[in-house]
Amino acid sequence: MARCLFQTRGAMTLLFVSVFCYMVLVHNCRFVPRDCPEQCECSSCWPILHCDGRNVTDLNFSQSFTWVRIFSVSHTSIPDLQMGTLTLPTIAGVGSLEMIANGITILTEELFAMNYSRLQSISLQQTKLSTVPTRMMRLAPNLGNIDLSGNMITVIHSYVFTFNNDLNTILLAENGLQLIEEKAFTGVTELGTLNLSYNSIMGTNLGNWEEFHTSIETISLSGNGLRQMPTLNPNYKFSCKYLSLEHNHFEALDKFALAAFENLTLLNVENNSLSTVDGDLFGEGTHDLVMLYLSRNHLTSVPVSLLARLPKLLNLSLSFNHIATRLASVCQNKKRFCRIIGSDGFNLTIISSLLFTPCR
Secondary structure (H helix, E strand, C coil): CHHHHHHHHHHHHHHHHHHHHHHHHHHHHCCCCCCCCCCCEECCCCCEEEEECCCCCCCCCCCCCCCCCEEEEECCCCHHHHCCCCCCCCCCCCCEEEEECCCCCCCCHHHCCCCCCCCCEEECCCCCCCCCCHHHHCCCCCCCEEECCCCCCCEECCCCCCCCCCCCEEECCCCCCCEECCCCCCCCCCCCEEECCCCCCCCCCCCCHHHHCCCCCEEECCCCCCCCCCCCCCCCCCCCCEEECCCCCCCEECCCCCCCCCCCCEEECCCCCCCEECCCCCCCCCCCCCEEECCCCCCCCCCHHHHCCCCCCCEEECECCCCCCCHHHHCCCCCCEEECEEEECCEEEECCCCCEEECC
16 A cells, blocks of 8 residues: 555656646747748757758848857858858857857858857867957857867967956867967966867967966866976966876976966876876875876886875876886875775786775
8 A cells, every 4th residue: 555655656746747847848938939940950949040061051041040049050061151251140149159060261250240248158169260269259258168179270379368258168179289379368367177188289388377377177288299297387376176188298297396286186197108206296295186197107116205195095097007016015004095906917907996995
């Protein structure tokens, strides 16, 4: 009886939730207009206009799109769009603009018929842009996120983001980027994520990072030609929690190299040429790092002096190095938890188990 009652109540609850969701869906759907451009798709219940594929030959729409909040144009081959001479439809309330893989070489004010004061996000992935589209970005003063990954941008010039002080995310991965000028990030004081992965940056001057030192949380410099950390203003400490330096050419992590990163939680330096890691990497005191990834390097010993400064370390990866020392000797007399590590010849490899064991 109790079981039947439980099942009945469960069924009634599920029915109530289903009816409620249906009513909400119907309520939202009634605001979406029925007309939609023949070459594009419109969601039946969400304010999305999506034009995708080679069959899209133009964007000269006669309809009104005041209801659109997300406008997506991808994988097209419209010549005027590629040359930046096409004027997009007037979409005053758009919050997200996605223009992916369209072969665009330049973006100018001519592309837009009005300011986009509500625009929060721009995605321009996998196009053929050679410069950051500053002139277009000026029309979106409240822009929070911009994705320029997979383009052909080789230089970030000074002051390119000056008109977009609210930027929280800048993605510039896979561009062939070689140079970041000294004042590139002037005015960008709210940045939380900076991705410069898989470019060709080989110098140590990566712009004025001090502009966002109190807001930044994630920095990715993976897959560049870096041999040492970028030159940072010694008067600033960074709030960054996640730093990725994998797939570079680091041979050593020197003393105080990461002293500016007091709040770092995760450090990934896998797939480099590391042979030494200094115990004072973060400075002379202890550090609250939780995850440290040093696999696939040239280490011949466990960086004991550094580990002694990391009382909160939980995840340690040293696999595919040339280390003969066993973890037991490293963890001796330490009352903390270490990731289980086993010896595989001269390489230390992490066991797949997620268990942790106290070091004794």
